[in-house]
Amino acid sequence: MSQQVKALELYRTHNAGELRTKDSGQEVVLSGWVSRRRDLGGVIFIDLRDRSGIVQVVFNPDFSSAELMEQADKLRNEYVVSIRAKVVTRDPSTVNPKIPTGEIEAQALQMEILNTAKNPPFYIQDNVDVDEMVRLKYRYLDLRRPEMQNALILRHKAIQHIRSFLDRNGFLDIETPMLTRSTPEGARDFLVPSRLHPGEFYALPQSPQLFKQLLMVSGFERYYQVARCFRDEDLRADRQPEFTQVDIEMSFMKLEDFHNMLEEMMASLFKETLGVEIPLPFQRMPYKEAMDRYGSDKPDVRFGLELKDVSSIAANCNFKVFKSAIESGGVVKAINAKGCGHYTRKQIDELEEYAKRYGAKGMAWMAFTEEGLKSAISKFFTEEEIESIKQICEVETGDLLLFGADKAKVVADVLGNLRLKLGRDLNLIPEGTFKFLWITEFPLLGYDEEEKRWVAEHHPFTMPMWEDLDKLDSDPGSVRAQAYDMVLNGYEIGGGSMRIFRRDIQEKMFKSLGFSMEEAYEKFGFLLDAFEYGTPPHGGVAFGLDRIIMLMAGRQSIRDTIAFPKTQSGSDPLTQAPSDVSERQLRDLHIRLAEQR
């Protein structure tokens, strides 16, 4: 037992997956895992896998010693081996076109079994049908699967590209603290009890926002960081308690130049890692237009099916539902489900159910079939009104109109989501295309019905648009912000804003939020202090890296882009974090567990 594993002089001369016919005749040393083993009448074939891919290794008494054949006989899946072998070109009849090394194979001459392996709980191959909990518990095996390796390799390359792009553009990678101060606004903080300061807590950062603005005050001018951020929110859908943000801030740069630079960054990223051409410049769309046309502030513009406003007709029609929606300040809109005029009642009912999930009370519809208009509500409309609707919605025979009539926000939600569903159902979304756009001119403030006050939609340091500044007092809801999101295929992949850098504007903003300067100092004291000492004009953006990689890799979940993610309940089936800790640890931190209720 105490003898050194008699490994070969070196572990590797070549990567298994990179061998080609040009290497024929060469002796190589390979190391990796046994991916598959077959014994065909005394000739043993293994697929040897390393990070670069797979190569077939052959053990054959013709060129392998009896001792080597005996060793090969012991091999099982996932054993770790070093093999000295001769590369030979395969006989044309045995070429395997499915793998890049399929034209050659390696004839084994010597082998060291470096380690054995238990039989894994699932196959190490793509598209395994395994419960995700099992994959997470055995994450170290799940990550051996080529598709997971590729996702993390893509992530590595993407980060590397983004870093070098930003380096070239004069941005400095500066690390900001993880143990920081709990802030009163925003999502829930993760807290960290302090041992040296009894009763006090650090908070893990939700973003480096304050620090990156301080770095601008410090004169670093261009900052970036691939920053881990934390939000203790309920993990609906596809969220993680810790996530990675490409965080950028710059001074002395006009917004337009900044956006152009970021577009170039994205386009070159997609070009270099995926080989995909992204046309520049990106489309820019004001928030209001996005909501009007797509019912979403992160529209998927890979397909049409836009929302059409028929409020002007609805206002005067005899259909009470439409009329009263308009009268109470709402809107009536429609989407034209092209060619769905033949939908059965059942199919339409299903769409209505879907609409109700997003807040619709019901769903009016009109089907324009070969046999004429079919609709339960057509009787409330004049022929002229129907004609106008058809014109607005560009209806052709065979189309189905679906209506939403409610407050603007509800209609947007309902029809925006119906649009996405129809886009998928009707196969309108072209696979493998990437449509970027900027959403601009977001509202600065939103009214919080609970707190009965205006709150910052982005954050309280977001700069209003200059032309709207005067309305901060008179009509806060109409003030647009110098805030923007980058949207890709219906996902918000990044967002940011130009920041308020002048004291007078900041005071006005706090007034709109209903804070006195005293309260503002209470909350943001040190940043406001800092702003007094010569703050440059600045702004920035933060990109959600996990999501970008998910879209690039064509995965369904951000968990597939993170080496060791958490489940929806924030736990890790592998390490079993979080866990109990000792009484002594709690005592050291001056805390106790609350009684269970």
Add this chain to the structure above:
Amino acid sequence: MSQQVKALELYRTHNAGELRTKDSGQEVVLSGWVSRRRDLGGVIFIDLRDRSGIVQVVFNPDFSSAELMEQADKLRNEYVVSIRAKVVTRDPSTVNPKIPTGEIEAQALQMEILNTAKNPPFYIQDNVDVDEMVRLKYRYLDLRRPEMQNALILRHKAIQHIRSFLDRNGFLDIETPMLTRSTPEGARDFLVPSRLHPGEFYALPQSPQLFKQLLMVSGFERYYQVARCFRDEDLRADRQPEFTQVDIEMSFMKLEDFHNMLEEMMASLFKETLGVEIPLPFQRMPYKEAMDRYGSDKPDVRFGLELKDVSSIAANCNFKVFKSAIESGGVVKAINAKGCGHYTRKQIDELEEYAKRYGAKGMAWMAFTEEGLKSAISKFFTEEEIESIKQICEVETGDLLLFGADKAKVVADVLGNLRLKLGRDLNLIPEGTFKFLWITEFPLLGYDEEEKRWVAEHHPFTMPMWEDLDKLDSDPGSVRAQAYDMVLNGYEIGGGSMRIFRRDIQEKMFKSLGFSMEEAYEKFGFLLDAFEYGTPPHGGVAFGLDRIIMLMAGRQSIRDTIAFPKTQSGSDPLTQAPSDVSERQLRDLHIRLAEQR
């Protein structure tokens, strides 16, 4: 107020610090901070500072409008401005050789005052004599000082270089979790209460050790990460609760090749960022030799003054202190303070006091002066013995020998530290030189007197040296590990080991640590599980980035290499973290504060 700051078309055509005589005659736009302002008889000079440096801007009625002169009159230090100006070559008599832009100046043609500034609490210049607490409270101003900017820019460049080196060598940047599981061994964990799992806690990672080994099990083969790590230790000397580690792990690579690669990384880092040539290969020194010769496992080999072993003479001499040290298993060693034979009694007493801080009970000495040997202990030695000591210690007339007689560890500590003090006092340490070496063959285990058992010196997955494996049972204290530190100028800047990857050896190791396999599973369950599924031979290293940058930048504290560091008590005077949090936050996390005692 609501008017847009009428900025120039763009903020900047050139960086202020990069203007040279070749730019003479050109019109430029500059943006930055007013660093200094002088009014010389109606001509106003300012030093305009941006990240690139400083340039002198002149406002003179000869070329500046009356309105512009009026604006210039309002300027104060740290105001933020955009200036359109013409670059002109200075009159030879007014050239300022102290700044790179000193041969030119910029004649102001137009200016926008982008922001005003309060008078800062200290000057924005190098070598300010300001209490560090004030610097940290106004960190955003402290970071404006060129020496701080340069330290962080160097840090950026260094990280960038290390990343690109590792990228080129096939290492993948993979992020590991920050919210992880508390581990029973090692330093104190920072804990994070879980809201969704009442009574349970995450821990912030002390290092990504377990995860990087899991990534090797996963077959990523080469991993790196610039990783934030956390230790809740008392912050003696120059420690931070959060620190940054360049974390590296690799599979299928022989130790020697790995070390060679890391040396190349360091040498190219120093070459490219500092222009310093580091000779390769680095010196390798076994732990035992380092302790013997320098009394330290992180020796500063920029100077000599090595420890000399005179135990063989001491064993037989008549000086009871020496004799009994040897008899009780200790050693007697000396260092030769070259040319210090003339030291006064007072000077020698001071050295003795210093020695006592490190555990010496007293300090014997011999001064070899022109007038002969002066020493309180010389009477206990024969002439022959004195002669032998002189030979061993290479004594010349004028030298002073300082002795340590105690257990080997105490003597090493005492003389090792005396050596460093003398090196400084005698100016033996050449400034601006960088001496790297590897310390190898560390002991695998150390005996914990409190727990009455052997504990892992590095960590329990450290591979013993193959030739010492048999001694794990019979003589655990003598087993050497495949563990290594990289040392630079007396600082440990990195450390690592080859890992145990075979189950049989791991079991042996746990036995030596006094764990049953059950206990081992309790502590390290998931890693041991993982190791069963085909673990490749692997090993790694972690470098302390903060310390490396400190040494490269020639700073005295790692705090000067971190944008927003904590004080010795782990607090941040700027944000005032840690802080109180609300009852509601605690309730959400299912914890309460312990009663104050």
